[in-house]
Amino acid sequence: MVVAGASGTYLATGTFGPVELLLAALVLVAAYRGLGSWRWIGVAWLLHTGLDLVHHLQGVELLPWARGSALGCAICDPVIALWCFTGGRPLDRLLAGRRPVRPASAGGAS
Known part of the structure; x- marks a missing residue:
């Protein structure tokens, strides 16, 4: 829902016409496909990143x-996309996969 709404943020500017x-x-199509796939949500965020960059280069914030708000969005959006490509896992689970696992304690065995 968020990326679908974000896709319309620049429409009022008329920068590129039709x-x-x-x-x-x-x-919007990628976001709709994202209703069933985290990968498509990531694609939608990457497409939105492209919109941000083009608008930034045109000077349309x-x-x-x-x-710099368009550039700031262009920096943030790929991070969101990467998170989506990991399946949108909660941050603690995402980071837990990168930490070394400690062996369980022997529980008092000598």
Whole structure:
């Protein structure tokens, strides 16, 4: 839901005319497919990253009063996409997979 809404954030700018609608529709399709797959949500976030970068290069900010907001979004979105590509696991479980496992205590055996 969030990435689908994010795909429409730039529509009011009219930066790319009708092409903007096509790009937002592509993100929306990927987000819809993401209802059944974390991988597609990740793809949607990567597509949105592309929108952020292009708007940043054109000087059209996500938040008109905040310089660099499109670039900030373009930096954050791939991180969200990577998390989605891991299956959207909770952070503690994601990090637990990277920690070495300690052997269980012998429980008082001598």
